[in-house]
Amino acid sequence: MRIAIFTDTYTPEINGVARTLQRLTNYLENNEIEYKVFAPESKAPVPTIPQIERFMSLPFFFYPECRVALPNPVQMKQALECFNPTLIHIATPLNLGLYGLRYGKKHHIPMVASYHTHFDDYLNYYHLPFLQKWIWKYMLWFHRSFQRVYVPSQSTKDKLVDLKFHPDLEIWGRGIDHSYFHPERRTNSVRETYRIKQKNILLYVGRIAPEKEIDLALRTFHSLPSSIKDETHFLLVGDGPQLKMLSQYSNEQVTFTGFKEGDELADIYASSDLFLFPSSTETFGNVVLEAMASGLPVIGANAGGVQHLIQHGETGFLCEPKDQESFTRLTGRLLQSGYKRSAFSVRAREYALSYSWEEIFSDLVNSYNEIMIRNQKRHSA
Template sequence: MRIAIFSDTYAPEVNGVARTLKRYTNYLDTKGIEYRLFVPESRTPVPKVPHIERFMSIPFLFYPDCRLALPNPLYIRQTLDEFKPTLIHVATPFNLGLFGLHYGKKHHIPMVASYHTHFDDYLAYYHATLFKKWIWKYLHWFHHSFDRVFVPSESTKQKLIDRDFHPSIDIWGRGVNHQFFSPAKKSSDVRKKYRIKEKNILLYVGRIAPEKDVHIVLETFHALPPHMKEQTHLLLVGDGPLFQTLSAKPHPQITWTGFLEGEALSEVYASSDLFLFPSPTETFGNVVLEAQASGLPVIGAKAGGVQHLVSHGVNGFLCEPKSTKAFAHYTAFLLEQKSLRRSFSEKSRAFALTLSWEEIFNGLLYSFYQIASQKQEISA
C-alpha cells in the first residue's frame, strides 16, 4: 500500500489533528508503509523530509490558526504520478484536499476522508453564523465522492448521520501514550517553578481560543467557596488568540504557562488534582485523554467527543455546556471529597489504558485494505 495524505495541519503545529497525524505517519514509518504527505508550510522552521511536501500558506479566514496551503498543482501531480498511490487519504476539505480529491477521481484511486473539526460550531464564536448553511453544503459536496469517511467519536458520527452526510461513516478513535502521560510523572518541581503554595491545583490544557470556552474555567475558579478558593491554584496551559487578553489580568492564584510540551507538560498533568475542560466543540478531546492517563478526574462539557471519555460519577463529571454553576459545583465537590477523587483518579487511568494507538492504527489500516480490495473487485 502506498498512501497519499493531504492535510491543512501537521507537526510541529500544536493541535489535536496535527498531533494525531504525526502519530499516524510515525506508525506508517514503523510498518514500512510508503506514504507522501502534502501539508502547508509550518510557521516554525523544520528540516526537509523527502516524503513530506510543504507549501506556502495563508491563514484561514474564520480560523486564523488553521492554514490554507497555496499548492503547486503541476508539482503535486508530478509527485503523485511518480509515487503511484494505491489509496488517497484526505484530512482537509480545503485547497490541498481538493487537489487530492480531484486526482483520486481522475485516476480511479480508492479514497478516504477523515473529518476532524466541527467548523459549523466554530462559526458562532467568530461571529460568522451567516455561513453555516453554505459550509454544510460545501462539506456535503466535498465528501460524497469518498469511499468512506472516518470520524473520531460516536457523537461526531451521529451528527453526520443526522445530516445524511455520507453512506459509509466509521470511527477512527484516538489513543494516548500511557508511559509518557502517567501519574508517575508527578513532580514537586511544578510547584516550585510556578510558585504554587496552595493545597489544590486545577488544570486546563488546550488552545486559549474562543471555541474552547476558557472563560468558564476562570469563572469556575472564582465561583468556588471562599475557603476553598484560597486553597486552590489554577494553571492554564496553552497558547492561542485569547492568550494575551486573558493573561493580561494578573491574579496571584492563576498562572498562564503558555505552550508546554515534553516532560514539562506531562509533569504538569501528573502534579495537578483536577482537570477542567468546558469546550463543547470537540470531535474527540485529546487533552482529556492525556489528563486521564495522568490520573486526573475530569470535569468536562456534556457535548461532543468529551462525553464519550468521561463517565459521569465514575471517573469525573459532565456538565451542561457553558454552565459555570455546574462546573463550580462539581469542582468544589471533588476538591472536598479526597477519597472519591482518588477513586476517580484510578478509574481515569484505567480507562486511558484501554485506548492504545497501536490497536487504533491497526484497525484503521485494516479498513484501508478492505476499501482498496472492494474497489478492485468492483473495477474487475
C-alpha cells in the same frame, strides 16, 4: 499499499489533527507502509523529509493553526506521479484536500477522508453564524466522492448521520501513550516553577480560544466557595487568540503558562489535581485522555467527544454545556474531597489504559485494505 495524505495541518503545528496524523505516519513508517504527506509549510523551521511535500501557505482566518496552502500544481503532479498512490486519505477540506480530491477522481484512485472539526460550531464563537448554511453545503459536496469517511467519536457520527453526510461513516478513535502520560511524573518542580503555594492545582490544557469556553472555566474558578478557592491554583496551559487578553488577568492564584509540550507538559498534568475542560465543541478531546492517563479526574461538558471519555461519577463529572452553576458545584465537590478525587484518579488512569494507538492504527490500515479490495472488485466486475 502506498498512501497519499493531504492535510492543511501537520507537525510541527500543535493541535489534535496534526498530532494524530504524525502518529499515523510514524506507524506507517514503523510497519514499512509507504506514504507521502502533502502539507502546508510551517512557521517554524522543519527538517526536510522525503515523505513530506510542503507548500507555501497562509493562516486560516479564524483557525490559524490550520493553514491554507497555495499548492504548486507542477510540484504536486510530479510528486504524485512519482509516488503513484494506491489510496488517498484527505484529512482537511481546504486547498490541498481539493487538489487531492481532483487528482483521485481523475485517476480513479480509491479515496477516504477523515472529519476532525465541527467548523459550523466554531462560527458562533467568532460571530459568523450566517456562514453555517454555506459551510455545510460545501462539506456535503466535498465528502460525497469518498468511499469512506472516518470520524473520531460516536457523537460526531450521530451528528453526521442526522445530516445524511455520507453513507459510510466509520469511527476512527484516538489513543494515548500510557508510559509517557503517567501519574508517576508528579513533581514539586511544577509548583516551584509557577510559584504555587495553594494546596490544590486545577488544570486546563488546550487552545486559549473562544470555542474552548475559557471564560466559563475562569468564571467557574472564581465562583468556587472561598474556603475551596483559597486553597486552589488555576493553571491554564496553551496558546491561542485569547491568550494575550486573558493573561492580563493572571494573579497569585491564576497562571497562564503559554504553550507547553513534551516532558514539561506531561509533568504539569501529573502534578495537578483536577482537570477542568468546559468545551462543548470537541469531536474527540485528546487532552481529556492525556489528563486521565496522568491520573486526573475530569470535569467536562456533556457534549461532543468528551461525553464518551468521562464516566460520570466514576472518573469525573459531566456538566450541562455552558452551565456555570453545574461546573462550579462539581468542581468544588472534587476539590474539597481528597478521598473521592483519589478514587476517581485510579479509575481515570485505568480507563485511559484501554486506549491503544497500536490497535487504533492497525484497525485503520485494515480499513484501508478493505476499501482498496472493494475498489478492485468494482473495477474488475
